[in-house]
Each structure stands twice: as structure tokens, then as C-alpha cells.
Amino acid sequence: MSVQDYDAVVALWQACPGVGLSSADSQESIARYLARNPGLSFVAENEEQLMGAVLSGHDGRRGYVHHLAVHPAYRRQGMGRALGGRCLAALADAGIQKCHLYVFAANQGGVAFWQNTGWTLRDDLFMMSYYTNNE
Template identity: 45%
Template sequence: MANVNDKYAIRMMKADDYEQAFVLWNGLEGLGLSEADSPERIARFLQRNEGLSFVCEYEGSLIGTIMAGHDSRRGFLYHLGVATAHRGQGIAPLLVNEALSALLREGIDKCHLFVMEHNEAGQRFWSANGWEKRDGILLYSRGLESRGLE
């Protein structure tokens, strides 16, 4: 468990953290939520990607999250967020480091993430922390059930 100071603690995320995490995510501008963020789907993500997602607690309350997973080729980060009152203290980089270290231990040496185009502060955060904005790649998505692929 990493400490920012005595009152902050970073630890692995578990399914039981969902309720507090969802309250945090709902209050964050720039973080997109979908049906993939139901309690069941998040629990499944955590089980499938055990030990790769982290939370930051302040005096026992959840104030930061990061979720990481991989497909055995590349890692992916999701839901990096820090409660407004606790920003500007380097908590997000600590969460990112924990997730990247965990991915590296799994043999994953490259990681991607998605940022909403309108989330300019989010884009600035990633650029300021050593992440490269990719040109020349477009994201294509498809809902499977709606295309008859049930």
C-alpha cells in the first residue's frame, strides 16, 4: 500500500468499492459512463484483471480510482479520477504508476487509454505526464447485440 501522506492510502480496488467509486465517477466531468459500468460488469472486469486496478482513500473514504486491464498484448487504463477537493497533490500520477507497474509485472509493456475529445484538462494531464497523443489511428466501435450478433 503506497502513502501520499499519512491520511492517504492507495490500495487495490475490489468489487466492494463500487458504490463509492460510482459516486466519485458520477461527479467527474470528462469521465464517460455507460452500461459497461454496472456493478456486475465492474466486478467482472476486476475479476478478469485481478490486481491491476487501484483506489486512493482519504481517512477511509474513496477519493480516487484507476482501472487497468489487458488483453495479453496491450494494457488499457480506464476511470482515472480524483475528487476535486483532493486534486493537485500528485495522487493521479501515483494511481497511474501503480496501474502501470501492475501491468508491467504481467508482462505488458505498452498501454493505451481513451480521452473524450471535449476533455481538454484530461488531455493536458496525460500530455504533461509523458503520454503521447496518437495521430493516424481512428477508433471504430460496434454494439454486438444491436447487430444481431447475440
């Protein structure tokens, strides 16, 4: 993924209720994320349209996967598994052996997808957030 993909990627994310968008998904923020994590985020596209997209990156210790989305017309064909796998392989190449992601508890399809592609659902953690600017 490059920043040139931004408009098409955001349009896909906006069409996918399981993807929670925020001010962290502005063009400026995504450009910064891609610059800090080169070669770790991917799009899948054909001649006509964007079929899928995913962000990933790491902080030097652990990897993180965000906003995996596949266009509804192309689901259940292995594209989500392939995009997630590309992230994990690229992160492993960068020396990252363990990755985390966030998924809304109400997103049953998303949870099932991650479990069926090898991810472990943790019940020993809570997520906590601090809002500096109420964002």
C-alpha cells in the same frame, strides 16, 4: 480496488464529467473486469472518503487504463500521477510493455494530464465502435 468499493467509486465517477459511464460500468460488469484483471485497479482513500480510483487491465497483448478520477478536493497533489503510475507498474509486472487509453477530445484537462504524465497523444488512429445491442 475490490467490488466492495463499487458504490463509492461509481459516485466519484458520476461526479467527474470527464469520465464517460455506460452499461459496461454496471456492478456486474465491473466485478467481471476486476476478476479478469486481478491486482490491476486501484483506489486512494483516507478515513473519511474515497479520494481517487482507476481501472486497468490487459488482454495479453496491450494494457488499458480506464476511468481515472481524483476527487476535486484532492487534485493537483500528484494523486492522478500516482494512480496512473501504479497501473503502469502493475501492468509492466504482468509483462505488458505498451498501454492505451481513451480520453474524450473535449476533455482538455484530461488530455493535458495524460501528456504531462508521459502519455503520447496519437493523431494516426481513429477509434471505431460496433454496437451489438445499441448500447
